[in-house]
Amino acid sequence: MSRALNSSVRAGLAVASIALAVAACGKKEEAQQSQAPGAAAAEEKILHVYNWSDYIAEDTIKNFEAQTGIKVTYDVFDSNDMLETRLLAGNSGFDVVVPSASFLERQIKAGVFQKLDKSQIPNLQHMDPDIQQRVALHDPNNEHSVTYLWGTTGIGYNVDKVKKILGDKPLDSWNQIFDPKEIARFKDCGVSVLDAPDEILKVVLQWMGRDPNSQKDEDLTAAAEKLQQIRPYIRKIHSSQYIDDLANGELCVSIGWSGDILQARDRAEEAGQGVKVAYSIPKEGTIVWFDMLAIPADAKHPKNAHAFINYLMEPQVAANNTNFVNYANANAASFGMVNDEVKNDPGVYPTPEVKAKLFPSLAYNEQATATMARLWQKFTTGQ
Amino acid sequence: MKQSSTFRLSVLVFGFAFLYIPILSLIVYSFNKSRLVTVWGGFSTQWYGRLLDNDQILDAAWLSLKIAAINATGAVILGTLAGLALARFGKFRGRTLLSGMTTAPLVMPEVITGLSLLMLFVVMEAMFGWPAGRGVTTVTIAHMTLTLAYVTVIVQSRLSTLDDSLEEAAMDLGARPSKIFFVITLPIIAPALISGWLLSFTISLDDLVIASFVSGPGSSTLPMVIFSKVRMGVSPDINALASIIVLLVTIGVITAGIFLARQEKRRQRDMQMAAAAK
Numbered sequence: 001m002s003r004a005l006n007s008s009v010r011a012g013l014a015v016a017s018i019a020l021a022v023a024a025c026g027k028k029e030e031a032q033q034s035q036a037p038g039a040a041a042a043e044e045k046i047l048h049v050y051n052w053s054d055y056i057a058e059d060t061i062k063n064f065e066a067q068t069g070i071k072v073t074y075d076v077f078d079s080n081d082m083l084e085t086r087l088l089a090g091n092s093g094f095d096v097v098v099p100s101a102s103f104l105e106r107q108i109k110a111g112v113f114q115k116l117d118k119s120q121i122p123n124l125q126h127m128d129p130d131i132q133q134r135v136a137l138h139d140p141n142n143e144h145s146v147t148y149l150w151g152t153t154g155i156g157y158n159v160d161k162v163k164k165i166l167g168d169k170p171l172d173s174w175n176q177i178f179d180p181k182e183i184a185r186f187k188d189c190g191v192s193v194l195d196a197p198d199e200i201l202k203v204v205l206q207w208m209g210r211d212p213n214s215q216k217d218e219d220l221t222a223a224a225e226k227l228q229q230i231r232p233y234i235r236k237i238h239s240s241q242y243i244d245d246l247a248n249g250e251l252c253v254s255i256g257w258s259g260d261i262l263q264a265r266d267r268a269e270e271a272g273q274g275v276k277v278a279y280s281i282p283k284e285g286t287i288v289w290f291d292m293l294a295i296p297a298d299a300k301h302p303k304n305a306h307a308f309i310n311y312l313m314e315p316q317v318a319a320n321n322t323n324f325v326n327y328a329n330a331n332a333a334s335f336g337m338v339n340d341e342v343k344n345d346p347g348v349y350p351t352p353e354v355k356a357k358l359f360p361s362l363a364y365n366e367q368a369t370a371t372m373a374r375l376w377q378k379f380t381t382g383q
Numbered sequence: 384m385k386q387s388s389t390f391r392l393s394v395l396v397f398g399f400a401f402l403y404i405p406i407l408s409l410i411v412y413s414f415n416k417s418r419l420v421t422v423w424g425g426f427s428t429q430w431y432g433r434l435l436d437n438d439q440i441l442d443a444a445w446l447s448l449k450i451a452a453i454n455a456t457g458a459v460i461l462g463t464l465a466g467l468a469l470a471r472f473g474k475f476r477g478r479t480l481l482s483g484m485t486t487a488p489l490v491m492p493e494v495i496t497g498l499s500l501l502m503l504f505v506v507m508e509a510m511f512g513w514p515a516g517r518g519v520t521t522v523t524i525a526h527m528t529l530t531l532a533y534v535t536v537i538v539q540s541r542l543s544t545l546d547d548s549l550e551e552a553a554m555d556l557g558a559r560p561s562k563i564f565f566v567i568t569l570p571i572i573a574p575a576l577i578s579g580w581l582l583s584f585t586i587s588l589d590d591l592v593i594a595s596f597v598s599g600p601g602s603s604t605l606p607m608v609i610f611s612k613v614r615m616g617v618s619p620d621i622n623a624l625a626s627i628i629v630l631l632v633t634i635g636v637i638t639a640g641i642f643l644a645r646q647e648k649r650r651q652r653d654m655q656m657a658a659a660a661k
């Protein structure tokens with residue numbers, strides 16, 4: 001989930017991150033030295049978890065506490081930027097955190113995480129090798145992290161309104177969003193785009209048939225030009241409002257994250273106003289993202305943290321979480337225990353053909369990040 | 384004449400509507416049966432029930448209230464000292480620096496205050512080992528830094544409008560400075576202290592940015608929890624909680640208002656009596 005705050009806060013956090021990275025450099029050695037004696041002593045039965053909000057089944061923590069006697073303090077965040085600021089400040093106090101893979105990739109390089117002791121996580125045997133391989137692009141050899149949940153970036157739409165416009169033609173291609181002539185047809189019923197510049201630029205590049213993870217100036221600029229052409233037809237650029245807006249019928253097409261759109265579908269059903277929402281993964285292929293469980297290098301309770309990660313990878317526990325939040329997990333053994341309607345939903349667990357076309361969203365280098373920010377600024381302001 | 388009164392009335396109505404309709408709609412929608420905030424699905428009190436089951440929100444609310452109360456008390460004590468120094472101690476060395484430093488948080492963007500405090504805590508931890516990790520203590524300290532500025536300004540302005548002849552008279556009669564402070568000055572500026580306390584309390588309860596920077600495990604304040612939930616769309620149990628807070632705040636403001644009005648009246652009466660006695 002590369003959810004993001006609005007851009008000014010994001011800019012503030014970016015500055016903070018840089019400043020803190022500088023401050024953190026001096027302390028790294030110290031932290032490593034002090035780690036050894038701590039590990040030898042018995043750990044207090046305490047664990048500090050920092051996860052996305054509404055991203056775990058309601059009873060998971062309670063069950064873990066009952067089973068292990070470890071008292072869990074559970075805090076939540078809602079943007080990778082916030083998590084990153086805390087991690088780079090050092091000594092965040094958290095034992096398990098859940099960054100998205102593209103952020104994790106950068107943070108590993110900054111030395112934020114410790115290597116996992118895989119002997120303490122026997123449930124790793126259940127992991128889906130295909131996902132492990134994909135994640136290894138972010139975290140080489142899966143050394144620092146375990147996939148918690150994963151999802152895709154696709155198109156959510158209001159079934160009836162789109163049918164009125166397209167007839168029997170399905171909404172299943174990026175072309176229907178990024179071609180100015182095509183998107184113009186949806187203008188009056190409302191289109192929204194995620195406020196996640198890297199992801200949008202990457203899917204545009206994929207649609208253009210270029211390397212989606214290209215960091216070349218010319219590619220990014222070309223993608224931004226295409227975006228500029230469809231700007232007049234976009235009503236909103238936001239990363240969360242579309243959930244409720246799709247559910248109450250204010251928007252009819254949104255680029256969004258799979259679980260969020262399925263959440264919109266459920267809410268629309270619950271409201272009973274006759275709005276039907278569906279999710280589609282465009283046939284050109286799209287981004288697959290992962291939210292990763294990782295242990296900060298300066299965690300005070302690494303043993304409990306390993307136990308918690310291991311617990312989350314129990315097939316039944318993983319299945320419960322997936323059933324609750326509508327995001328797929330990477331635990332192959334849990335698949336049989338996932339509810340049928342979730343398991344058979346191609347929006348959650350894509351078919352093998354679709355899966356073959358999914359690509360990861362790799363971290364940008366500094367220069368590409370700056371270019372992206374500049375291009376996105378132009379896009380959002382519409383100038 | 385008639386026209387101007389209709390005009391005045393409509394301005395008044397418009398002004399009040401602008402201020403209170405958002406709050407009213409928040410309260411009305413807390414009784415909405417539907418989960419979607421913008422769709423009315425019938426009357427229901429289910430979200431209040433749901434709220435009582437939501438430990439995460441209730442814990443955060445309780446934590447926020449605790450932090451706000453401790454913060455307000457600390458800020459009033461420190462702010463009063465600073466305000467007193469600025470208003471009563473004439474031109475001492477470093478006065479400009481003190482007044483500049485205390486009012487700086489008023490004009491500083493919260494992001495900067497938050498970031499600089501975070502860095503301070505990180506550096507202090509590296510150097511002295513205190514504060515060990517960030518949490519409730521650091522959030523409280525950070526809030527105090529911000530709110531003591533407000534208290535200082537309030538107390539200082541109150542003191543400077545105050546006639547210091549009362550204090551001088553007490554001094555003539557041989558009272559020690561500490562006695563003068565507790566018996567004369569403090570009761571007179573009590574209304575300022577109360578409004579300073581309430582203001583600090585509200586600011587702390589309200590703050591998201593600074594708390595986000597300096598909090599640690601187990602110290603997510605209510606605004607932080609609400610903000611992280613808003614991502615998935617506002618859920619109506621937050622409306623329910625907000626309605627309860629509005630109710631409590633209304634009661635608090637009315638009580639404080641009555642108290643302050645009485646104080647003011649008594650002060651006026653005392654002053655008149657004093658004038659008459661001359």
